[in-house]
Amino acid sequence: MKNWLARLGAGLAAALLASSPVFAQSNDFERWLQSFRAEASAAGISDTVLDRALTGLTVNPRVYELNDNQPEFSRGVWDYLDSAVSATRVQNGRAKYQDNRSLLTLIENAYGVDAEIIAAIWGLESSYGAIMGDYDAIQALATLAYEGRRTGYGRSQLIGALKIIQHGYASREELKGSWAGAMGHTQFIPTTYLSYAVDHDGDGRRDIWSNLGDVFASTANYLSVSGYRANEPWGVEVTLPADFDYALADSNIKKPAVEWAAGGLEAANGASILERVDPNMRGRLILPAGARGPGFLVFGNFEAILKYNRSTAYALAVSLLSEEIAGRSGAVAQSWPRDDRPLSLSERKALQQALKDRGFDPGPVDGIIGAGTKRALRAWQKQAGLPADGYASAAMLTALQG
Numbered sequence: 383m384k385n386w387l388a389r390l391g392a393g394l395a396a397a398l399l400a401s402s403p404v405f406a407q408s409n410d411f412e413r414w415l416q417s418f419r420a421e422a423s424a425a426g427i428s429d430t431v432l433d434r435a436l437t438g439l440t441v442n443p444r445v446y447e448l449n450d451n452q453p454e455f456s457r458g459v460w461d462y463l464d465s466a467v468s469a470t471r472v473q474n475g476r477a478k479y480q481d482n483r484s485l486l487t488l489i490e491n492a493y494g495v496d497a498e499i500i501a502a503i504w505g506l507e508s509s510y511g512a513i514m515g516d517y518d519a520i521q522a523l524a525t526l527a528y529e530g531r532r533t534g535y536g537r538s539q540l541i542g543a544l545k546i547i548q549h550g551y552a553s554r555e556e557l558k559g560s561w562a563g564a565m566g567h568t569q570f571i572p573t574t575y576l577s578y579a580v581d582h583d584g585d586g587r588r589d590i591w592s593n594l595g596d597v598f599a600s601t602a603n604y605l606s607v608s609g610y611r612a613n614e615p616w617g618v619e620v621t622l623p624a625d626f627d628y629a630l631a632d633s634n635i636k637k638p639a640v641e642w643a644a645g646g647l648e649a650a651n652g653a654s655i656l657e658r659v660d661p662n663m664r665g666r667l668i669l670p671a672g673a674r675g676p677g678f679l680v681f682g683n684f685e686a687i688l689k690y691n692r693s694t695a696y697a698l699a700v701s702l703l704s705e706e707i708a709g710r711s712g713a714v715a716q717s718w719p720r721d722d723r724p725l726s727l728s729e730r731k732a733l734q735q736a737l738k739d740r741g742f743d744p745g746p747v748d749g750i751i752g753a754g755t756k757r758a759l760r761a762w763q764k765q766a767g768l769p770a771d772g773y774a775s776a777a778m779l780t781a782l783q784g
């Protein structure tokens with residue numbers, strides 16, 4: 383095969399190899415860039431900026447590959463927390479917090495966002511600035527905008543990135559970030575940058591790549607606009623009474639702490655939750671690993687962290703890491719069901735199909751366990767006389783298929 387290719391000569395062999403989806407489309411990409419230019423012009427981007435940013439631009443095959451990759455296997459929330467709130471990240475966080483204490487306190491007072499939360503987000507987004515991503519953001523976003531499952535995201539963020547250049551906030555070369563276009567110490571995507579980044583030191587630039595004052599103030603500003611309130615807890619770990627109705631662990635059910643306490647919820651250390659939080663504070667109950675795992679009553683500040691990244695595991699990691707950075711314990715008192723194997727992508731699809739077959743509509747059979755799947759699973763669990771936690775476990779898949 384190799385020899386046969388070699389005999390064809392370099393040009394023809396390259397053409398044959400180029401029949402892979404990415405490389406074959408370089409002409410198509412050029413055509414796409416032309417149509418995108420028109421769209422960007424209409425959005426107010428000047429020809430000068432478009433020429434400088436887009437001329438000679440190519441698809442980044444690595445970004446294309448990463449975007450295309452839907453991992454078959456997922457991790458349990460406990461595995462994620464083990465690495466997100468690792469001893470090293472805690473230790474580095476405490477040191478970084480001390481190093482930047484006066485700056486963080488200044489920003490905490492200005493925005494009403496706890497310093498340890500800002501530091502925890504910094505720790506999770508870039509390991510405190512150690513890993514910010516070295517992808518050319520314009521190329522990465524153009525690749526996403528061109529083809530794949532995030533074209534709408536890619537287009538709006540690419541226009542956002544071009545606006546950053548046009549306004550002179552950063553140069554074309556400075557726009558470095560993750561493969562998905564998240565940039566700087568706390569990984570702002572371009573539209574977030576345009577709306578929420580702040581020039582803390584007053585030098586005329588909102589520098590989220592190298593000025594820690596700008597980084598912390600931008601992060602705090604974003605959280606504040608997302609509803610973060612000073613001196614309120616993110617949440618509290620809770621235990622549930624024996625006869626608990628798991629259907630109450632629903633993102634739509636928010637009640638004052640006093641009502642949750644009346645329903646039998648206690649702080650995991652055995653105290654009343656009302657010793658820890660204002661009785662009137664409204665919160666919802668989350669069970670990140672279902673009925674067999676720990677529960678948390680979470681409040682408005684947790685929801686604000688979720689605006690940063692819409693993953694419960696992420697918001698929980700930020701919250702627990704922030705406790706550790708502030709010198710308290712972020713350890714979860716109850717144990718995780720570590721024997722509970724997370725479902726693979728095909729198993730999650732099988733679970734959705736089984737629900738559908740039994741007449742419970744989970745929405746599209748796409749392997750994404752969203753609100754629709756959880757609702758359908760709860761309804762089936764209720765009918766089957768099981769704890770209705772809506773948690774897609776291997777045991778539930780087996781029961782559904784049985």
Ligand SMILES: [Ca+2]
Nearest residue numbers: 581583585587
């Ligand atoms: Ca600045």
